[in-house]
Every structure is written in C-alpha cells, then in structure tokens.
Amino acid sequence: MTLLGKGAAGTGKWFDDRLGASKYIKKSLNKVFPDHWSFMLGEIALYSFIILLLTGTYLTLFFDASMHEVVYNGSYVPLKGVTMSQAFASTLDISFDVRGGLLMRQIHHWSALLFAASITIHLMRVFFTGAFRKPRELNWVIGTLLLIMSILEGFAGYSLPDDLLSGTGLRIAASITQSIPVVGTWAHILLFGGEFPGTSIVGRLYAVHILLIPGLILALITFHLLMIWYQKHTDFPGPGRTENNVIGSRLYPVYAAKAGGFFFLVFAVCALLGGLAQINPIWLYGPYDASQVSAGSQPDWYMGFLDGSTRLMPNWELRAWGHTIPFNVILPTVVLPGVLFNIVGAWPWVEQALTKDRDYHNLLDRPRDKPRRTAIGVMGISFYVMLMIAGGNDIIASIFQISVQTITYTLRVAIFVVPVLVYIVTKRVCLGLQHNDEELVHHGIESGTIRRLPTGEFVEETVALPMSYQLTIAGAKGAPALEAGSNGHGELVPAGEVVEERPKPRGFFRDRTVDRREPIRPEATMPPLEKTPRK
Amino acid sequence: MTENTGGQQPTNEPRGGQTSAEAAGSIRDRLRAPAELGEQNAGGDSRGSDVTDASFQQTDSAAVLAASGRDEGQHGTPHVTAGHAGYQRHEELSEREARRAERKVAALFLLSVVGVIGFVITFFAAPFKFDEPDNIWFTPLLAIFMTLALTGIGAGAVLWAKTLMADEEAVQDRYDFASPEDARTATGQAFIEGFEATGLPRRKLLRNTLLLGAGSLAVLPLPFLLDLGPYAHKERAFRSTAWKKGVRLVRRNGTPIRLGDLAIGALETVYPDVPGGTFMSDTPTMLIRMEPDHLTPRTGREDWSIEGHIAYSVICTHLGCPVKLYEQQTHHLFCPCHQSTFDASNGAKVLFGPAARSLPQLPIALDDEGFFVAQSDYTEPVGPSFWERA
Numbered sequence: 001m002t003l004l005g006k007g008a009a010g011t012g013k014w015f016d017d018r019l020g021a022s023k024y025i026k027k028s029l030n031k032v033f034p035d036h037w038s039f040m041l042g043e044i045a046l047y048s049f050i051i052l053l054l055t056g057t058y059l060t061l062f063f064d065a066s067m068h069e070v071v072y073n074g075s076y077v078p079l080k081g082v083t084m085s086q087a088f089a090s091t092l093d094i095s096f097d098v099r100g101g102l103l104m105r106q107i108h109h110w111s112a113l114l115f116a117a118s119i120t121i122h123l124m125r126v127f128f129t130g131a132f133r134k135p136r137e138l139n140w141v142i143g144t145l146l147l148i149m150s151i152l153e154g155f156a157g158y159s160l161p162d163d164l165l166s167g168t169g170l171r172i173a174a175s176i177t178q179s180i181p182v183v184g185t186w187a188h189i190l191l192f193g194g195e196f197p198g199t200s201i202v203g204r205l206y207a208v209h210i211l212l213i214p215g216l217i218l219a220l221i222t223f224h225l226l227m228i229w230y231q232k233h234t235d236f237p238g239p240g241r242t243e244n245n246v247i248g249s250r251l252y253p254v255y256a257a258k259a260g261g262f263f264f265l266v267f268a269v270c271a272l273l274g275g276l277a278q279i280n281p282i283w284l285y286g287p288y289d290a291s292q293v294s295a296g297s298q299p300d301w302y303m304g305f306l307d308g309s310t311r312l313m314p315n316w317e318l319r320a321w322g323h324t325i326p327f328n329v330i331l332p333t334v335v336l337p338g339v340l341f342n343i344v345g346a347w348p349w350v351e352q353a354l355t356k357d358r359d360y361h362n363l364l365d366r367p368r369d370k371p372r373r374t375a376i377g378v379m380g381i382s383f384y385v386m387l388m389i390a391g392g393n394d395i396i397a398s399i400f401q402i403s404v405q406t407i408t409y410t411l412r413v414a415i416f417v418v419p420v421l422v423y424i425v426t427k428r429v430c431l432g433l434q435h436n437d438e439e440l441v442h443h444g445i446e447s448g449t450i451r452r453l454p455t456g457e458f459v460e461e462t463v464a465l466p467m468s469y470q471l472t473i474a475g476a477k478g479a480p481a482l483e484a485g486s487n488g489h490g491e492l493v494p495a496g497e498v499v500e501e502r503p504k505p506r507g508f509f510r511d512r513t514v515d516r517r518e519p520i521r522p523e524a525t526m527p528p529l530e531k532t533p534r535k
Numbered sequence: 536m537t538e539n540t541g542g543q544q545p546t547n548e549p550r551g552g553q554t555s556a557e558a559a560g561s562i563r564d565r566l567r568a569p570a571e572l573g574e575q576n577a578g579g580d581s582r583g584s585d586v587t588d589a590s591f592q593q594t595d596s597a598a599v600l601a602a603s604g605r606d607e608g609q610h611g612t613p614h615v616t617a618g619h620a621g622y623q624r625h626e627e628l629s630e631r632e633a634r635r636a637e638r639k640v641a642a643l644f645l646l647s648v649v650g651v652i653g654f655v656i657t658f659f660a661a662p663f664k665f666d667e668p669d670n671i672w673f674t675p676l677l678a679i680f681m682t683l684a685l686t687g688i689g690a691g692a693v694l695w696a697k698t699l700m701a702d703e704e705a706v707q708d709r710y711d712f713a714s715p716e717d718a719r720t721a722t723g724q725a726f727i728e729g730f731e732a733t734g735l736p737r738r739k740l741l742r743n744t745l746l747l748g749a750g751s752l753a754v755l756p757l758p759f760l761l762d763l764g765p766y767a768h769k770e771r772a773f774r775s776t777a778w779k780k781g782v783r784l785v786r787r788n789g790t791p792i793r794l795g796d797l798a799i800g801a802l803e804t805v806y807p808d809v810p811g812g813t814f815m816s817d818t819p820t821m822l823i824r825m826e827p828d829h830l831t832p833r834t835g836r837e838d839w840s841i842e843g844h845i846a847y848s849v850i851c852t853h854l855g856c857p858v859k860l861y862e863q864q865t866h867h868l869f870c871p872c873h874q875s876t877f878d879a880s881n882g883a884k885v886l887f888g889p890a891a892r893s894l895p896q897l898p899i900a901l902d903d904e905g906f907f908v909a910q911s912d913y914t915e916p917v918g919p920s921f922w923e924r925a
Contacts, residue, residue: 030705030707031707032706032707074665075664075665076665077666096664097664099658100658100674100677102674103674103677103678103681135712168856168872171854171855172854172855174855175853175854175855175919176854178773178919178920178921179920179921180922181922182922184921184922185921185922185923188921189765189772190760190763190764191763193763193764193765194765195772195773195816195817196816197816200763230712231712232707232709240706244708244709245706245708245709246706246707246708246709247704247705249703249704249705250703250705253696253700254696254700254701254703257692257693257695257696258692258693258697260692261689261690261691261695262689262693264685264686264690265685265690265693267685268681268682268685268689271678271685272679272682274678275675275676275678275682276675276679289814290814290815290816290819290849290857291819291849291857291859292859293856293859293871293872294871295860295871296871297856297871297872307873310854310889311888311889312889315875316891317891317892322923323922323924323925324921324922324924325922326891326919326920328853328889328890329853329854329889329919329920332889362709394871394874404874405887408887408888
C-alpha cells in the first residue's frame with residue numbers, strides 16, 4: 001500500500017470508528033450527476049451566494065449601521081465637511097480609506113446582481129423544461145421563495161449606505177408601506193420608528209440584511225440541495241436515458257473537480273467586474289436629503305419591474321367615507337408582485353390541474369414539445385420585459401429623444417397586447433420546430449446529392465438522422481422503447497413500437513403535431529443510400 | 536449481475552462494455568482529447584437543424600448505446616463506461632498529448648501563484664487613498680490580479696477534469712422513493728395512536744385549555760412589535776409639518792429670502808427657519824417666481840402667492856420623491872422617479888403620471904422686514920396618501 005493509501009485509510013478509520021460514515025460516503029462519492037450547460041445556472045446562484053457571504057462578512061467589519069449624524073473628514077475631498085449619517089460616512093471609508101474596501105464593496109454588489117439574475121434564469125430553465133413536475137413541486141416552491149428572498153435581501157442591502165439614491169428608494173418603500181389600506185400607517189410608523197426617515201431604519205435593515213434573510217436563504221438553499229440530492233437531478237432525453245436512470249459523471253472526482261473549478265471561475269468574473277466596472281458610486285450621489293434627487297434614478301435591476309409597473313399605472317385613487325385607497329400605489333407595487341409570485345409558486349399545481357398529468361417525471365421536456373407551457377412562459381417574460389422597459393422610460397426618452405409620455409402611453413397598451421401576440425407567435429414557433437423535428441426523423445437530413453433515376457426523375461438523397469438525435473427528439477416517451485439493433489449502417493434501430501401506452505395529450509397541451517408514439521423510422525425515404533459527407 | 540435492489544450500492548466498474556479491451560492499457564489510455572469535449576453538452580437540447588456531418592458522422596456504435604441502455608445497466612448500480620454514450624467518443628490521448636495537457640493545467644495553477652503575488656504587492660505597495668497620486672489604478676490592479684489567481688485554479692481544475700481524468704459515462708438507477716402502501720398506513724396509524732395516547736381526543740378540558748394557552752402565547756410578541764414606533768397619535772405625524780405662521784422661508788444655508796431675490800423663472804428650495812428645518816422629510820418647499828399674469832391661483836387661494844411667487848411642497852403626492860425638475864417655459868414640474876407632472880402655474884394640478892393629487896401649496900406672505908414667511912402650516916397632509924387621509 002502506498003503512503004497516500006495508508007494515510008487515507010487511517011483517516012477514514014478514525015472517522016468511521018466515530019461516525020460510521022464510510023458506507024454513506026462511498027455511496028455519495030459515486031452519485032451520478034447528469035451533464036448539461038443549463039444545469040450550471042443554479043450552480044452560479046449558489047456560488048454567487050457564497051461570494052456574497054465572504055465579501056459581506058468582510059464589509060461588516062468596517063460598516064457602521066448608524067444614522068447618527070457626523071461631519072465627514074475622510075480622504076474623499078469633495079465631501080469633506082459635509083454632514084452625513086455614520087452609515088454613509090463608513091461606506092465612504094470602506095470605499096476610500098480601507099485597502100481593497102472598494103473592491104470588496106463592488107464585488108459584493110456585482111455578485112448580488114448575479115445572484116438574483118442567476119436565480120431568475122435558473123427558474124426559467126426549470127420552467128421551460130418542466131423540471132418542476134412531480135416529484136419536484138416542493139423544490140420549485142423553495143426556489144420561488146429564494147427568488148423573493150434575493151430581491152428583499154438586495155433591496156435591504158443597497159438601502160444601507162444611506163446615500164441619495166438608496167434614500168430615495170427607501171422613501172418610496174416607506175410611501176408604499178403607508179399606502180396599504182387599514183394597516184399602512186401603523187406599519188410605516190413601526191417600521192421606521194416614527195416619521196420617515198427617523199433614526200432607526202438603517203440599523204433595522206442591517207439586522208434584516210446580515211442576519212434574518214441570509215439565515216433564511218441559507219436554510220432554504222440547504223433544503224433545495226438536499227432535495228436535489230435525494231430526488232436526483234433531472235436529465236434531458238437522449239440515448240440510453242430513461243425515467244429510471246441518471247447518466248453523467250460521478251461526484252468524485254470528475255463532477256467535484258468541474259464544479260469546484262466553476263466556483264472559482266464565477267468568483268473570478270465577479271472580481272473582475274468588481275474591480276473594473278464601477279457600481280453604485282455613492283460618493284457621486286452624496287448623502288440622503290429629502291429635498292434632493294437626481295434625474296435617471298434607477299433601482300437595481302431586480303426592482304426594475306416594480307418601478308416600471310408603478311410608472312405605467314394611471315392615477316387612480318379612491319376617496320370615500322373619510323378614507324383613501326391609493327390604487328395607483330398598491331396595485332402596481334403590492335398587488336402585482338403578490339399575484340405574480342403566487343402564480344409562479346403555484347404553477348406546478350396549475351399545470352397538473354390543466355393536464356391531469358400526475359406521473360413522475362425525471363426526463364425533461366424540450367420546450368418546443370410543450371407549446372402552450374412554453375408560450376405561457378415566454379408571454380410572462382414579455383410582460384416582465386415590458387415592465388423593465390417602463391422602469392427605464394426616462395432613460396429611453398432621453399437617449400432616443402422620444403417624449404416620456406409617448407413611451408408611457410404606448411407601454412400602457414403594449415403591456416396587454418404584446419404578451420398575447422408573443423403567446424401566439426411562440427406557440428407557432430414551437431409547432432414549427434416540432435414539424436422540423438418530424439421532418440428530420442421521418443425523412444432524414446438533406447445530403448446535397450442529387451440522383452437521377454432511370455425514369456429520368458431527379459431526387460435528392462437524404463441521410464438518416466443519427467440515432468442519438470432521433471432519441472433526443474423522441475423525448476421522454478421514445479426512450480423506453482429502446483432496444484438495440486442495427487440497420488446495416490452502423491446505426492441503431494429502435495424496436496419500433498413504444499412500449500408504454502399513454503393517453504393522448506388532451507386539452508391544455510393537445511397541440512402536439514408530432515405524435516412521438518409513432519415508431520421511429522431510421523430509414524431514409526429514398527432507396528438505400530450511402531452516407532455522403534457534406535463538403 | 537448482483538441483485539442490488541437497495542438503490543445505490545455501487546460496484547464500481549471503472550470501464551465497461553465495449554471499452555474493456557482498451558481498458559487493459561495504462562491509466563493514460565483512458566485520457567481523452569480535450570478538443571472534442573465541448574461536444575459533451577450538445578446532447579440534450581441539440582436542435583435537429585443544427586446537425587452537421589461533423590457530429591453525426593461519429594455516432595456511436597450499437598455497443599455503446601446498449602452498454603448504457605436499460606437492458607445491460609445493472610440494477611441500482613452506477614455503471615460506468617468510458618466516453619459519452621450516444622454522443623462523441625473522445626479519442627484516447629497519446630502519452631505526448633497527455634503530457635501537453637498536464638503542462639497546460641500546471642501553467643494555469645502557476646498563474647494563480649502569479650496572481651496572488653501580484654495581488655499582495657499591489658495591496659501593500661500601491662497608493663490607494665483618494666488624495667494620493669495615481670490611486671485610481673489600485674482597485675483595477677487588485678481586481679486583475681485577483682481574477683488571475685481565481686481563474687488559474689478554476690480553469691485549471693476544469694481543464695484537468697476534462698482532459699486528464701477518465702472520461703466516464705456513469706449510469707445510475709433512480710430508486711422509487713415512495714414508501715410501500717403498508718408503510719404509509721403504519722405511519723399514519725402511529726400518528727393516530729400517539730395522538731389518542733395523549734388523551735386529547737377524549738379530554739375536552741385539556742384540549743380547550745391547551746388551545747387557549749398556546750393561542751395566548753401568540754399575543755406575547757405583539758407588545759414588542761408595537762413598541763417599535765411611537766404608536767400613539769400615529770397619523771398626526773403625517774398631518775402636520777414644522778411650518779407655521781410667521782416662520783421664514785430660508786435657503787439651505789439658512790439665509791432668508793427677500794422679494795426680488797429670485798429672478799423670473801427661478802426655483803429655490805426653501806426650508807422653515809426652525810432648528811433642524813433643513814433635515815426634515817416633510818418640510819422641503821419650492822419657491823417659484825413666474826410672470827404674475829401666468830399664474831392662475833385656485834379659488835380661495837388668491838392671497839397665498841405674492842407677485843408671481845408661489846410655494847409648493849417638494850414632496851410628491853405619489854410616492855414622496857422630490858418634484859424638482861422645473862420647466863420655466865411651460866411651468867411644468869416633473870418628478871424624476873415616476874414622471875408625475877404638475878402645472879406650477881395652475882395650483883400644481885396633475886397633468887400626467889401616476890400621482891393622483893396636486894402638490895400641497897404653502898400660503899406665503901412678507902414679514903415686516905420684507906422676507907418671505909409662511910402664513911400657516913400646509914392645509915393638507917404633505918406627501919403620499921394613507922388610509923386615514925380623507
């Protein structure tokens with residue numbers, strides 16, 4: 001036995017004597033993870049959260065979450081002698097007087113943007129591929145909660161420096177709180193410890209930002225990962241892949257090396273952004289002042305859709321019986337996100353109710369194979385994008401020299417019309433792609449070779465689609481039918497009939513032009529052909 | 536093979552299926568060409584139309600597929616083959632290629648060392664304070680060295696895994712994690728029996744007092760929550776400001792304003808001349824001067840303005856942002872947050888945007904020394920709406 005082997009055995013024995021962990025660990029090291037680029041999106045979210053914990057911990061060492069007023073006397077000359085809160089002054093110190101503090105601050109901010117972005121894109125991947133279906137509904141809900149948490153955490157975080165931009169954001173948040181019927185005034189007074197801005201809010205948000213929400217996020221991430229571990233990852237359809245297996249690399253060593261390396265690469269990107277791309281230069285905004293604001297005040301991207309909905313909303317306000325209900329505030333900022341996140345969270349059950357599909361699903365859908373789901377998803381994205389555009393209507397107005405009123409009126413119509421059009425177009429595109437698949441499966445690939453038949457007729461030769469692609473196209477339903485054989489071209493021929501008989505898709509998802517339960521035909525439509533490589 | 540129904544019992548076969556012959560070679564034989572590894576991910580969602588000869592020419596032999604298929608996959612066992620079943624098989628690396636790959640990985644790892652050295656030198660040697668010369672290079676340099684250090688390890692590890700580690704294709708069965716029906720029944724039964732053993736279903740007094748006691752515990756945290764803010768007279772704060780009769784309108788620096796200090800078309804942000812008046816969130820007011828005949832005072836407010844001078848609250852009635860973008864020619868006031876637009880010449884009425892109410896107007900007058908003063912506080916709540924506001 002080598003020295004390495006002896007050392008490992010010794011350590012292993014020490015732990016196993018105390019924990020009896022060998023069996024479990026051996027099983028774990030052999031756990032198989034499927035490989036697909038889109039499975040890395042969730043990893044990016046996880047890694048950016050780790051980066052946030054690392055950089056955030058460093059920042060707490062220097063940040064002072066106090067609204068106590070001080071006169072600034074740090075090294076940033078333009079603000080010398082200005083009265084500001086201790087929070088703002090300590091953020092300036094981090095930026096200008098702490099070695100590498102600015103880098104840390106900016107990495108923290110960039111990775112926060114990346115965190116919310118990667119969660120959002122990961123959510124789209126899970127949605128469009130149907131990974132949320134039974135048995136993974138609970139993990140979908142946890143993911144939705146994580147998205148909401150990331151937004152709240154981001155908002156609490158960028159409000160801490162008490163600069164002009166974030167103070168304006170806080171003022172808006174205070175006004176939204178105040179607008180909630182019945183309890184709003186109470187909630188405002190309790191949250192801010194009196195009238196806005198008071199002297200408490202930064203300290204309170206600090207507790208929320210560094211303890212409460214990160215704790216919740218950590219707990220939710222733990223459950224999220226445990227469930228992925230226990231239920232095993234989903235996989236795309238392909239050769240040999242069935243509902244009952246996972247194909248990929250084992251955790252140790254290949255997957256661990258790749259995933260570990262990927263963490264450092266994500267960190268590297270955040271570091272590069274943090275050092276080269278300025279973000280949230282609070283010293284240019286100055287300390288918060290209720291009577292000051294700058295044009296082009298935009299929140300961080302993940303708040304943009306709420307800013308947009310607020311800008312688009314007509315000025316409806318109900319005044320009756322001595323009370324005021326400001327619909328112009330609560331509809332776009334309270335009701336809309338409430339409804340949106342509830343729809344997102346409840347989607348697995350909505351789809352189950354529409355499709356009556358209560359089966360287990362471990363193989364993913366290709367988005368084109370579920371035209372209506374895909375169309376609904378893209379419709380949702382278009383709605384969200386409209387809101388984001390509305391959130392930047394002043395910037396667009398000044399760049400393109402269009403009046404902001406024109407943009408707003410246009411978007412007020414577009415927000416209802418465009419998603420409908422997008423739904424129709426997306427569904428058509430999906431069906432078109434299905435046709436294309438069908439064409440490829442049943443007629444093969446154009447070879448570019450024209451042959452003249454004895455009758456004088458010209459035909460183009462086609463080449464059978466490789467089996468691996470046929471199986472990918474066949475999707476989850478085609479895979480179980482697989483039985484190996486050969487068609488004489490060194491290619492596989494599946495058995496023909498699909499073993500599993502399923503009810504025809506009806507209702508919600510009935511628009512499926514290619515019935516994948518048909519036998520897959522590897523033969524080209526033309527007489528037997530040689531494979532002709534394309535030049 | 537073995538009948539491992541227990542799920543994940545691994546019997547590691549590092550190589551399987553058709554590759555066993557090749558497996559007889561050294562470890563190096565198992566190395567794969569890095570150039571083709573990019574194809575690995577193409578499988579799942581590859582679009583039919585993207586198929587090119589370059590990829591489909593190399594489809595796998597029946598044996599690869601069969602090896603990874605259900606028929607030969609051992610039950611509950613990670614079944615490992617070399618290469619990606621159904622996709623590209625990677626060429627074996629020759630001894631020379633493997634050494635080259637190893638050198639590449641090593642170079643990346645060394646890059647990390649270079650990055651860290653550069654980082655440390657920059658950290659301690661480069662000027663970083665705002666008032667030091669050339670300080671602007673500090674953060675970018677740190678970031679570049681940090682990126683090198685992180686990229687070296689990260690890219691090195693990935694390249695290592697992709698080139699020098701065995702290109703395995705492991706197949707593992709999923710197990711059915713739903714419990715058998717009788718186990719479910721038994722678990723449910725255990726719960727019911729335990730509940731009955733507590734006596735709760737039979738002893739009504741116990742049950743009711745427990746509910747009452749636990750319910751009253753929920754009240755315990757409420758006083759703590761209520762004490763977060765001054766809950767008495769909560770909305771009085773929203774109804775009044777520090778403005779009152781005779782308080783002078785002063786600039787940010789505390790100087791009062793005389794009639795004639797403002798040019799026509801000018802806007803000055805003013806605050807009440809009281810202690811802390813410039814730092815309150817509801818007092819900021821704008822004093823605007825326009826041609827007197829441009830001004831249409833609202834009925835009952837004819838004497839609230841003086842010779843084309845008119846004062847409105849800066850705080851938007853929509854969400855509280857300062858409405859300070861003033862267009863001299865049109866007398867429009869524009870809120871940069873959500874684009875609510877108000878007409879300063881006509882009682883600050885809403886012209887556009889989500890705001891529902893006009894900006895509150897501050898009645899102004901001149902005192903004995905000719906300085907602007909307030910006639911009273913605002914006559915309506917300043918800022919956004921709230922439930923108790925009539």
